[in-house]
Amino acid sequence: MLYLIIFFQIFFNFSFIEEKIGEKQIKEFFPQKKEKALFLVNLNEKSKYLEKFKIKPLAYIHNNNYLVYIDRMQWEKLYFDKKIKAIRHFEKEWKLNLKKKTSCYRYLKVEENGLKTHRICFPFEDILNFVEREDIAYIENDWEINLRNDTTSWVIQSNEQNWYPFYDENLNGEGEIIGHIDTEIYKDSCYFKDEVNEIGPNHRKIVAYRSPTTTDKEAHGTHTAGTAVGFAEGEENNGIARGAKISYTDIMYIEGI
DSSP states (O other): OOOOOOSHHHHSOHHHHHHHHTTSOOBOOOOTTOSEEEEEEEESSSSSGGGGGTOOOSEEEETTEEEEEEEHHHHHHHHTOTTEEEEEEOOHHHHEEOSSOOSEEEEEEEETTEEEEEEEEOOGGGHHHHHTSTTEEEEEEOOOOOOOHHHHHHHHHTSSTTOOHHHHTTOSOTTOEEEEEESOOOTTSTTTOOSSOOSSTTSSSEEEEEOSSOOOTTOHHHHHHHHHHOOOTTOSOOOTTTTOEEEEEEGGGOSOO
16 A cells, blocks of 8 residues: 555655645635545644544644545534644645656545555546545555565575575564554465464464554555565565564554654
8 A cells, every 4th residue: 555654754745744834823725616625634732632523534644733534514613613723725736756657556545444545557647637636645656566575584684695594593583573553464465364363362473453444455564564574385475574473553543653
């Protein structure tokens, strides 16, 4: 999926956004002919104040800024509330993270349970029209994916080809649990799937999975979790700590990172 302070520094250019927001009391109008729209809401301090309006932030971005997807009535309540320091329409320029012209892209779309990663292919010229959509929060180039953990394993351990000093000492993470904060993990991947046990203490890989969304084959979390602990018998691209397990938390639903 997409690639998040850890990621949100990639997702959203903080310095650019903050330059726009500054310290001013900026409150922008709701876009015409839109049922719902993306806004950055700035509070005087980090809190759960938005729950008062039955608004669940899509993400905590930086310096008490929250990304929200709201309708006009919710916007009106925020606009006239004195505790709301600023409310800015989320500009399409903030959604773009493009390095060059490619034919396919990954993007974040607002769905019922929050932001979800998708992949799309279309002409480069169509991108600006695409990000005009209020349910699109971010888009970046989609790159060719290659499995490289077979190389990463010896690079990390020795930086000498095919020398694995940790494995030679039977150090492969067995008995350890790694805390993992990222986007979703594709739980049905051969590197994580357990045909017998549900996710929990007895699962062969995932002891906890904290996310309101389900799973995503192409999410960044699948990549990082696989590099950390992924293991499938007979596969060459297992993770570095292939004997360890993982406790996962979805970064989209953590405040203050």
